[in-house]
Amino acid sequence: MRLMVGTPSTCTNIGLHHVSGDDKPFDLVISGPNFGRNSSTVFTLGSGTIGGAMEAALVNYISTTY
16 A cells, blocks of 8 residues: 555556556556545546546446545
8 A cells, every 4th residue: 555645536546557557457447536626527537536436447447535
């Protein structure tokens, strides 16, 4: 387990593309809430909890939010 500071989508991106390497070692990506706005349309894809799950889904990982 690693600790990263950033938005959920940024942390997902870094974890999947830079921490995990080239293979696909994760079975599931879970994105949780962050401080700040999580529910408006403007922030959903870039910063919010949904953004983290969508970031993983875009590269064919199973993902969910809580």
